[in-house]
Structure formats: C-alpha cells, structure tokens
Amino acid sequence: MYDPFKIDGPTCLSFSFGRSSAFMLKRVLAANGGRLPPETVVLACNTGKENKASLRFGARISQEWSVPITLLEYREGGQFEVVTFDTASLNGEPFEAVIHDRGGILPNPVSRYCSSEMKTRTMHRYIRQVLGWTEWETMLGIRADEPKRVASFRFNPHPETKDEYVRIPLADAFVSAQEVGAFWQAQPFDLELPNIGGKTAHGNCTRCFLKTLGTVVSLEKEEHDPWWAEQELRAEQVATGAGCRFRAGRPSYKQIAIFVRDQRDMFDPEETEAPGCLCGD
Ligand code: SF4
Incomplete structure (x- = not known):
C-alpha cells in the first residue's frame, strides 16, 4: 500500500519551525524504521525574523528525536551559510541582505521574493552545491485543510525547477490541523506558541505582511517589533508608493505601531478602582 511518508531516493524535508512540518518529520521517521533513510536531509531556513520560540522548537526536536x-x-x-540554533541570526540580518540584493525594494503579497530567495532557493543552493544532488524530492508540511496550497502543488509539483518534485504527504494522508x-x-514538549486547533498566528516571520491586519495589530499589542517599520522607512530612500511598503492598501507598520501605542495610552496603568458606592442589586 502506498505510504506518502515513505522515502526511496534523495529527499529534502522542509522544516518550517512549525507544528505541521514537525509532525510530518515524525511520520517520516515512523514510516522509515525510526530514522532518516540515507540521502535524506532536513533543512530549515532562518530569515532572522522567526519567533525565538520557533528556533527553540527546532533545536528541541533535533535533540529529542535525534534528527x-x-x-x-x-x-x-545569493549566497548562503550553514548556522546552528545557537548562532542563528535574531535581528533580521538574512532578510535585510535579500532586501539589499533587490535594490532596497521590499517584498509584498504579489512579489514574495523573501520566501523564494531566503527559503526555496537557499535550500536548492545547499542541495546542489553541498549535497551534489541533481534531482530530488522535497516534502512540504502542507495539510489537507489548506486546499489552495494543496491544489497549487498538485497542479504543478515543480514550481521552481524541474529538478525538484514537491510532495505533500500530510495532505496525501488527509492530515488536518486538528x-x-x-x-x-x-x-512532552511543544512549540511555545498558542495552539489554536493546531494553528498559530505567531508562526513564520513575526509580522509577515501576509498575516491579516487584525493579526499584526494583535501581535504588536503583545510585543513591539520596530524592525518592519524600520525597513519601510529605509525603503523610502529608494522607492515611493507601494515600493516602500510591505503591503500597500493598509496602514504602514509605523502607523500600526502608533495606533497600538495610542490605544495603550488611553488606559492609565496606575488607575485603581473607584471606591465602592451604594449602588447594587
Ligand atoms: S513568512 Fe512572510 S515575510 Fe517571512 S519570508 Fe515568508 S512571506 Fe516573507
């Protein structure tokens, strides 16, 4: 019987620091005798704007599962470097490098070069230059409840290059977020980020422009992250209009931060409850 997690040739498991791709790794281990078969590699790409909890999760998985x-x-x-979970960039350095290589123009929902350069092509460079593979399969942790992404890879399993065949074993096995x-x-351990039916708004880059405005506002309320506004400010030196925004058609990251700060200022943290009065039932 076909087992979507079984490996029989050069294969790259793309680990995105999230629960789904980690679950995929667990299923691959189970389907292949408890260990990674030869010619199998687990690759993860750090943009420097991953949540620190995501990096800790990756380190823990590697240690706990001996992978x-x-x-x-x-x-x-267009270069890459192999780092460790201890030396990984934490301040957006890889992200700033790719923006620099694009002449300071920011990525946006239409031109998501950040993902293709920092993740997909970086993995391909490693696979070709270090592993020497000329053809391989890549497993992505896309679940059955992500119909648009599933349809896209089913329609075209070679989105970047004919040398790579993209497999989506979680979707093949009808695995859902639940x-x-x-x-x-x-x-016994988990990603230290909210688990809302198997999903979290905190994953991937901290304020990724693909997150909804409501999510970005809510994350900014939890913790101020000035990096995104700084990049938009820098982009104003080389572009105008949409070119200096991560996402046109909604407030800039600076405006979002100001909005969140002003909301906070509406409330006096020192304020105490007014003395009780005689009102009651
Ligand atoms: S998570 Fe968002 S910002 Fe980060 S690389 Fe992917 S598309 Fe770009």
Missing part, C-alpha cells in the same frame, strides 16, 4: 536539522541563512549576493494540534498536546 540532524541543517539550518540555513541567506547571505548577500490532528496536528492533538498530537502536540499529547507530547
């Missing part, structure tokens, strides 16, 4: 995870970072000029969430709730 080597190769951590890659983009470098200027199943992933339940798995992690039963584990």
